[in-house]
Amino acid sequence: MKTLTIGDLKARIPIIQGGMGVGISLSGLASAVANEGGIGVISAAGLGLLYKKLSPNYTEAGNLGLAAEIRKAREKAKGIIGVNVMVALSDFAELVKTSIAEKVDIIFSGAGLPLDLPSFLKKDSVTKLVPIVSSARAVRIICEKWKNNYDYLPDAVVLEGPKAGGHLGYKENQLEDEHFSLEELLPQVVEEVSHFEEKYNKRIPVIAAGGIYTGEDIKRVMDLGASGVQLGTRFVATTECDASDAFKESYIKAEEKDIEIIKSPVGMPGRAIHCNFLQKVKDGLKQPKVCPFNCIKTCDISRSPYCIVTALYNAFKGNFENGYAFAGSNAWRTTRIMSVKETISELINEWKRSDQPTLSSR
Structure with a gap:
């Protein structure tokens, strides 16, 4: 597998662990993925509940909790740590400010278009900004707005397809429509991004996400032009995942x-x-x-x-009488709990096997 470069950050393997809330991807999972050469991501969603002891105010507790999780991840890992902050969150601005103040490496932001995300950066900010989109049109809107208003372009773009877990940036009737499949949308987004890369001389890697579960899946989307992949579901059944057993x-x-x-x-x-x-x-x-x-x-x-x-x-x-688990389309393929190291090793081996030429192609 090739390295993934986002600005001046280099991930040894092109795998991003997707942000999963509430509480599924915190410092435990994120640091484990970062230590294996990928990019670990803390979800900012719902931290006000997890850290309610820090403040009776939900927003304040969430921001204090996010700062605590970033610091814990930094203590455990030397690699790249990101935060996922959904645009739909009421305390979006406060969480973004906290992430930047804590010098988190990357902010990933979707569930809406993060049109004002660069406005929170300061002259000495080191945090990279990566929007999560579901179409080439969304990429174009974000790039144009960011460039016109802030003279900034995304440091990377995540295209999340309709097979992802959690909230989906598609209408329900589009979820099974092949015109909206990741494989159909990815070349469109890569092409759209290339226009801005060429015009402004900035490398903007495209990350494919949504339904990617195996090393074969990784090879398939990277052959279509993705510079890396984002996986969430595959990392849930790991010993380091922050969720309950x-x-x-x-x-x-x-x-x-x-x-x-x-x-x-x-x-x-x-x-x-x-x-x-x-x-x-x-x-x-x-x-x-x-x-x-x-x-x-x-x-x-x-x-x-x-x-x-x-x-x-x-x-x-673990209370499913009063709650439910978000999951990607391939969650049913999960068979056992293993370590993050084992999971990534398995993904790499699957990718290597799929990269071998078959007898018929020799």
Whole structure:
């Protein structure tokens, strides 16, 4: 596998561990991936719940928690550490400021277009900015806005396809449409990015994400022009993943039919593993219409059957009567828990095998 270069950062292997909230990818998982030569990513989502002891104010607790996680990751790892901050989060600006102040290597940002992300950088900032998109059009809008308003271009771009876990940047009817497959969209995004690279003489690597599970998958998308890949689901069933054992077991126990598309209170479709809680939602679950967090800009509590941050936090703790696990389309292929080192070694070996010429092609 070739190295992945993002600005002046060089990852020994072109693998980014996707940010997963609430609490699934914190300093434990991120530092383990960074130590193996990849890019580890802390999810900023829901940290106000995980760190509620630090402050009764959800936003303040979340920012203190994010700073603590970045520092813990730095203590454990010498490699590249990133943070995923969703645009849809109400405390997006505060979390971005905290990440930059803590000199995190990279901010990944999706679940909306991060049109003002460069505005938070200061003259001495070292943090790289990487938007997560679902189309070539989104790349063009971001690049034009950033260049015109801030004289800045993305340091890389993540294209997340419709087979990803969690919230999806697609309409539900697009999720199974081949015109919106990662393989169809990737060359379009690579071409769009190349226009800005050539015009402004800046290298902007494109990272492929969504449904990438094996080394063969990695080789396939890199052959289509990706400079690297982002994987989330494959890293859940690792000993270093920050989720509870029950959360990890939900991936191992899942069958293909259990992976389903849900309607999130956020207003986007999401991919999750079916469980008792989601069945109750389908059966008409209604929870009290009180929101103690106001954590997501687009969440209308008056129309939401449940609080999503509480549901995801419950799942993180292993409580599936009151929560559910987001998961990618290949989560059902998970068979056992192994270390991050073993997982990455397996991915590299799979990639090497797929890179060998077959007898018929010799």
